[in-house]
Amino acid sequence: MDAWNMLLQGFGSALSPINLLFALIGCIAGTLVGVLPGLGPTAAIAMLLPLTTMLPPAPAIIMMAAIYYGAMYGGSTTAILVNIPGEASSVPTALDGYQLNLQGRGGPALGISAISSFVAGTLGVLGLTFFAPLLSQVALAFGPPEYFALAFLGLSLIISLSGRALVKGVLAAAFGLLISMIGLDPLTGVARMTFGQPLLMAGIEFVPIIMGLFAVSEVLLNVESSVKGILSDKKIEWLPSLADLRATWAAMLRAGALGFFMGLIPGCSPAVTSFMAYDLEKRVSKHPERFGKGAMDAVAAVEGANNATASGGFVPLFAFGIPSGPALAVLLGGFMMYGLQPGPRLMTEQPQLLWTIIASMYIGNVVLLILNLPLVGLWARMALIPFPILGPLIVAFTFIGAYSLRFQMLDIWIVVLFGVIGYLMRKFGFPVAPLVLAAVLAKLFETSLIQSLVISQGSPLIFFTRPIALGFMLVALSSMARGMWLQFKTHTANVALEDSDV
Amino acid sequence: MIKTLRAGDTAAGIFLSGVGVIALLASMQIASSMSGMLHPRTLPVILSILLILGGAWLVLRARAPQYTDKPIEWPDPAGWKRWGLALAFMASYALLMPGLGFLLTTFLFTTTFIAYFGKYKIWVAFAWGLGTVGFIYVLFVWLLQMDFPAGPFPF
Incomplete structure (x- = not known):
């Protein structure tokens, strides 16, 4: 039976009242989880997992999947409104989304974010529906050298994210990589740079770093100048205009395609994809100088890429039972709780269940759009709350987000410390995004490097002899060369390039 | 400087x-x-x-002589005072949390911050502090059952 017929049957089952109800509950819970900083879909699915035992498998898994992709919709809210990227994937959203909010365009940014999430998320589900068996082989083609090359490609974006402040961007990235190496060595378990402190053995998580750099430094900046409110005037737009949609539709489609293909790679988190989508959009944009100052296409690209990556991640999960990230690993646990093992056997033995879940994802994306668009106005009004009231709320929710990661006070202190570091970085013209990107990629970079060198007996040529790794390395090297050339050109001809305040 | x-x-x-x-x-x-x-x-x-x-x-x-210099926009003395106090409030919040518990310190932090920086009447700040703690308690402690430092309170 072809995919169309199976999908239609899946819709028949997904539209049953119980499945619809749990898709709705999952979408609401996912949006809420996405909005709350630090509380990611992994924790939410894990918390709800025991509660789903009383349900049949279809509604339970539909709900958990909806929490996962629903969280991608909500993740942009605090990033745009109060400059708190709750997840690493929302960092590029905060770069431009918050600037749009300061211009009174927080509503349209949230609206475009929801629409782009819908468009790219639906594109991702379409890919999952029609190309899953074909594309699933991609997941198996990835070994440590390919992961290293991917991480290297990610790190090459630092040049573009640094704008004019290349040296400062590279130093910020080196600093980010170095602090991510505090703790136990990923392969040997040897303690590194812990200064004899047992607390540091577990390492430093990147989420408190992000929260400090963005949220706490923003509070400090607003307090020093006695800001009364985030918006300097009361002129606010609530919804995106047709012009906004016309300006961003191509970015949505590009981000959808990029995000979906990157989502096929296990271990490629939405954070990596969102930075890549941001960089891609900056390159193809007719106005790259707007990036970092409030580019609507940047918000569309990042949010679209997030959602498409989430959908793409279901391909290796359904085809081979390979979770592409922690949230999908917990979802895999949900399958196994019902005695189901995602993989080729599930496709032949339980096609009805599988297609019901896929159909529910189309429905879920529509539900999320309907749910999120009317909320835009409500969320956007948050910007009208006087800052002396909003400020402590930002700090309190940031502390909750950081603490809930590992339930350690250390993470709260890291938020405060990086709040001060972020403040000073802004004053001294250091770009923040390279530090974040480096901290996010550090683990993947180091682990895959060590594993690759073990495979190759210490030869770095392994990164240039395997086709996928070679492809990534070439793209990364050409991207770096282009960035350096633009830097050189800027210095010699004083050509306007990207600004460095990202 | x-x-x-x-x-x-x-x-x-x-x-x-x-x-x-x-x-x-x-x-x-x-x-x-x-x-x-x-x-x-x-x-x-x-x-x-x-x-x-x-x-x-x-x-x-x-x-280098060809370096193009720019002034850094630092706050004025009053701004530094506000900056230092905000940081001190945050540090105190983190410092007192293990002993006094998350909810009580959140209440103290939000109330003090709002009263001082917003120059609101104390009952307004008090209401915001209480509302924030109530919301956090219902969502994070009661619904999501997350473990925060309890302090003198038995939850």
Whole structure:
């Protein structure tokens, strides 16, 4: 039976009242989880997992999947409104989304974010529906050298994210990589740079770093100048205009395609994809100088890429039972709780269940759009709350987000410390995004490097002899060369390039 | 006082070089391991050296005559006072949390912050503090059952 017929049957089952109800509950819970900083879909699915035992498998898994992709919709809210990227994937959203909010365009940014999430998320589900068996082989083609090359490609974006402040961007990235190496060595378990402190053995998580750099430094900046409110005037737009949609539709489609293909790679988190989508959009944009100052296409690209990556991640999960990230690993646990093992056997033995879940994802994306668009106005009004009231709320929710990661006070202190570091970085013209990107990629970079060198007996040529790794390395090297050339050109001809305040 | 970007780059360069030196010394203490093709200290050492050299480069570049300088927008003395107090409020919030519990310290922090920086009447700040704590309790403690430092309260 072809995919169309199976999908239609899946819709028949997904539209049953119980499945619809749990898709709705999952979408609401996912949006809420996405909005709350630090509380990611992994924790939410894990918390709800025991509660789903009383349900049949279809509604339970539909709900958990909806929490996962629903969280991608909500993740942009605090990033745009109060400059708190709750997840690493929302960092590029905060770069431009918050600037749009300061211009009174927080509503349209949230609206475009929801629409782009819908468009790219639906594109991702379409890919999952029609190309899953074909594309699933991609997941198996990835070994440590390919992961290293991917991480290297990610790190090459630092040049573009640094704008004019290349040296400062590279130093910020080196600093980010170095602090991510505090703790136990990923392969040997040897303690590194812990200064004899047992607390540091577990390492430093990147989420408190992000929260400090963005949220706490923003509070400090607003307090020093006695800001009364985030918006300097009361002129606010609530919804995106047709012009906004016309300006961003191509970015949505590009981000959808990029995000979906990157989502096929296990271990490629939405954070990596969102930075890549941001960089891609900056390159193809007719106005790259707007990036970092409030580019609507940047918000569309990042949010679209997030959602498409989430959908793409279901391909290796359904085809081979390979979770592409922690949230999908917990979802895999949900399958196994019902005695189901995602993989080729599930496709032949339980096609009805599988297609019901896929159909529910189309429905879920529509539900999320309907749910999120009317909320835009409500969320956007948050910007009208006087800052002396909003400020402590930002700090309190940031502390909750950081603490809930590992339930350690250390993470709260890291938020405060990086709040001060972020403040000073802004004053001294250091770009923040390279530090974040480096901290996010550090683990993947180091682990895959060590594993690759073990495979190759210490030869770095392994990164240039395997086709996928070679492809990534070439793209990364050409991207770096282009960035350096633009830097050189800027210095010699004083050509306007990207600004460095990202 | 670091008034210009030139001085800022010099200070940042010295700071980053210092961090690099400390990290290099700490990296040299990393025990060797029998397994693996890459010593656990290799990447930290490379990054430390990069920080030292990059920091030095920043300092040298800032001293160069062709460096285009710009003033840094620091707050005025009243702004510094507000900045310092906000940071002190946050540090106190974190410091008191294990002893007094998350909810009580959140209440104290939000109330004090709103009353001081917003110049609101104390009952307004009190209401916001209470509302925030109520919301956090219902969502995070009651519904999501997350474990926060309890302090004197039995939850």
